Amino acid sequence: MAEDNIAVIKVRDVLMITMPADPGDATVSALQEKVMATMVQTEAAGVILDISAVETLDSFFARTIAETAQMVALMGGRTVIAGMRPSVAITTTQLGLTLGGAMTALDVDRALDMLNHTHQ
Amino acid sequence: MQLTQGDYGEAYLANRLHIGQIHQQIGLEPRWYMGAYSIYMQLAFPRVMTAFEHDLGKGQRIFLALLKIITLDTELAITTYIAASEEIISSQSREILEIATPVVQVWSGVVAAPLIGTLDSQRAQQFTERLLERIVEMRASVALVDITGVPMMDTRTAQYLLEAISAVRLLGSQVILTGVRPAIAQTLVHLGIDLSNVATRPSLEAGLRLGLDMLELQVLHRDGKR
Numbered sequence: 001m002a003e004d005n006i007a008v009i010k011v012r013d014v015l016m017i018t019m020p021a022d023p024g025d026a027t028v029s030a031l032q033e034k035v036m037a038t039m040v041q042t043e044a045a046g047v048i049l050d051i052s053a054v055e056t057l058d059s060f061f062a063r064t065i066a067e068t069a070q071m072v073a074l075m076g077g078r079t080v081i082a083g084m085r086p087s088v089a090i091t092t093t094q095l096g097l098t099l100g101g102a103m104t105a106l107d108v109d110r111a112l113d114m115l116n117h118t119h120q
Numbered sequence: 121m122q123l124t125q126g127d128y129g130e131a132y133l134a135n136r137l138h139i140g141q142i143h144q145q146i147g148l149e150p151r152w153y154m155g156a157y158s159i160y161m162q163l164a165f166p167r168v169m170t171a172f173e174h175d176l177g178k179g180q181r182i183f184l185a186l187l188k189i190i191t192l193d194t195e196l197a198i199t200t201y202i203a204a205s206e207e208i209i210s211s212q213s214r215e216i217l218e219i220a221t222p223v224v225q226v227w228s229g230v231v232a233a234p235l236i237g238t239l240d241s242q243r244a245q246q247f248t249e250r251l252l253e254r255i256v257e258m259r260a261s262v263a264l265v266d267i268t269g270v271p272m273m274d275t276r277t278a279q280y281l282l283e284a285i286s287a288v289r290l291l292g293s294q295v296i297l298t299g300v301r302p303a304i305a306q307t308l309v310h311l312g313i314d315l316s317n318v319a320t321r322p323s324l325e326a327g328l329r330l331g332l333d334m335l336e337l338q339v340l341h342r343d344g345k346r
Contacts, residue, residue, distance in 0.1 A: 081292075082292065084291050086249060086253050086287075086291070087249075088290075089288075089291050090245075090248060090252065092287070092290055093283050103292075104290055104291060104292035105292035106256065106260075106291060106293060107292075111292075
């Protein structure tokens with residue numbers, strides 16, 4: 001099942017998800033479901049999506065990220081996208097895609113700092 | 121003369137190509153080479169025809185064979201000459217691109233990228249790629265993009281800049297556009313470019329101050345005052 005290759009880990013009060021290199025549409029959809037389900041269970045303050053292994057980001061993925069960020073916000077949390085690759089950043093900009101209300105960080109470390117900061 | 125020795129294999133070709141490269145290095149243009157061959161032909165033709173006046177057919181064949189090998193020779197030398205010239209041009213172009221887009225770390229977590237000259241699509245792409253790679257490499261949260269060295273601003277250049285800035289944001293870092301001179305500011309406003317989301321400063325120094333501020337760093341004088 002596509003859901004199986006998405007691991008959602010709780011680190012302090014933040015949910016961490018590491019995306020695989022080439023996530024297909026099914027994996028991306030599963031991501032959203034998994035995040036929402038775990039948010040309800042744990043009442044996490046934020047979600048960190050680690051995309052440092054992702055080589056391509058299509059419009060479906062971008063839209064799903066934006067939607068998920070919105071849903072997380074409605075549940076009182078914040079979303080940070082961490083570790084975007086330069087080539088992905090360039091393509092995303094050229095395609096005019098946005099990530100909605102999701103914040104971005106160079107790496108997971110900084111993403112954690114960001115979420116702690118706003119929490120305090 | 122090697123020309124009429126009869127063996128026109130790989131060694132011959134290699135030798136001629138080498139000659140072509142030497143001509144390029146010493147600046148001997150093709151026209152001198154071709155001129156020399158032209159004189160050669162003018163001298164050789166009457167002699168061949170005289171030697172074979174009893175068999176014009178053979179004389180013609182011999183002359184045409186001579187013509188064939190001279191043409192091959194000339195072609196090889198010229199092709200090499202042109203290729204060597206093009207190689208110099210393309211290596212200079214690469215060097216220009218290299219020189220014109222440095223990205224240096226000015227503080228821990230802060231990089232500065234001075235843009236010099238005009239931006240065409242290739243340079244813009246190269247600049248953006250380089251900037252992003254260095255940001256990741258140096259874990260920089262702030263990138264100072266200085267446009268003091270950009271002589272003029274138009275819609276295209278502004279577009280490239282905005283794209284680069286968006287891309288940096290996606291990585292999680294901030295861009296501070298510095299070196300915005302009055303003339304450039306005027307043009308940007310007239311073109312209706314929306315920079316309301318971008319931090320801008322008139323100088324690199326001002327940009328650095330803002331950058332350090334963003335990182336919650338402060339520069340203090342040794343005696344304690346700011």
